[in-house]
Amino acid sequence: MSSEQNDLDPAGGASVEYLGALYNYAMILTRNQAEAEDLVQETYLRAIPAMHRLRADSNIKSWLFRILRNIWLNQLRKLRTDPHIVHIDEEGSAADEPIDPGKHSYDAYVSKLEVKQVRAAIEQLPIEFREIILLREFEELSYQEIAALLDCPAGTVMSRLARARSKLRVILSSAIAGPVPSQGQGAK
Amino acid sequence: MKDCGDYRGAIRLYLDNELHGPRITALLAHLEQCPACRQELEAEEELSCLLKRAKPLYSAPDSLRKRIQQITGDAVPDLSANMPPK
Numbered sequence: 001m002s003s004e005q006n007d008l009d010p011a012g013g014a015s016v017e018y019l020g021a022l023y024n025y026a027m028i029l030t031r032n033q034a035e036a037e038d039l040v041q042e043t044y045l046r047a048i049p050a051m052h053r054l055r056a057d058s059n060i061k062s063w064l065f066r067i068l069r070n071i072w073l074n075q076l077r078k079l080r081t082d083p084h085i086v087h088i089d090e091e092g093s094a095a096d097e098p099i100d101p102g103k104h105s106y107d108a109y110v111s112k113l114e115v116k117q118v119r120a121a122i123e124q125l126p127i128e129f130r131e132i133i134l135l136r137e138f139e140e141l142s143y144q145e146i147a148a149l150l151d152c153p154a155g156t157v158m159s160r161l162a163r164a165r166s167k168l169r170v171i172l173s174s175a176i177a178g179p180v181p182s183q184g185q186g187a188k
Numbered sequence: 189m190k191d192c193g194d195y196r197g198a199i200r201l202y203l204d205n206e207l208h209g210p211r212i213t214a215l216l217a218h219l220e221q222c223p224a225c226r227q228e229l230e231a232e233e234e235l236s237c238l239l240k241r242a243k244p245l246y247s248a249p250d251s252l253r254k255r256i257q258q259i260t261g262d263a264v265p266d267l268s269a270n271m272p273p274k
Binding site: 016019020023024027028033036037040041044045048111114115118119122133134136137138142143158161162165168169172 | 197200201204205231232235236238239240241242243245246247248249251252253255257259260
């Protein structure tokens with residue numbers, strides 16, 4: 001394993017490089033801080049012993065995302081057979097809050113407000129839309145990488161992404177001053 | 189001849205770096221002469237910029253970092269890399 005991407009001794013820094021991304025993905029899937037933390041921890045517990053089996057050209061982030069997603073799906077399956085009430089943090093706790101860039105700055109205030117509005121808008125989306133928005137817009141995975149992760153055709157990624165963006169635009173346009181134009185506006 | 193509807197999907201592919209070769213040339217040529225599609229491009233860019241400004245949506249709690257650090261034995265990375273833009 002000679003490449004930079006896969007020079008991944010389990011004790012190396014690269015293995016925590018994706019912690020933030022994994023936590024964001026887990027929060028998007030679960031909308032629950034405690035569940036998200038457990039999901040990330042379980043991902044690391046499963047990933048580390050398997051890291052030595054990765055090929056040199058492996059996409060580590062996509063691989064970690066896949067592990068996390070599989071764990072989550074298995075948990076959902078288990079919940080279906082062992083139903084109980086799942087608590088969802090509607091407001092999130094202080095630990096979820098984006099780091100405050102500066103309380104006395106107007107720009108910082110606007111920025112923080114915007115983050116809250118965007119986060120609230122995304123949280124209103126159905127799970128499959130939240131997930132695809134995160135993977136493309138925030139994690140910048142390619143359509144092919146998303147298709148592999150979600151185990152669906154690239155065409156499905158494109159159409160789901162288009163629908164997710166359209167719905168998100170509608171939600172955001174009513175939430176943020178200076179509305180984002182709706183899809184199709186100005187079309188011939 | 190293609191109309192604007194045909195280019196709408198291409199605009200999104202272009203912004204997602206998923207449009208290649210002659211299709212880029214064709215789209216750019218169309219944008220040159222179509223204000224409506226330029227407006228659509230700007231609207232799509234605006235949405236993506238707004239989302240990127242909100243990144244990261246969530247910050248991993250320090251307690252989780254410590255738990256993962258214990259699992260991996262890693263040094264805790266620079267938190268500023270995860271901070272939203274000022």
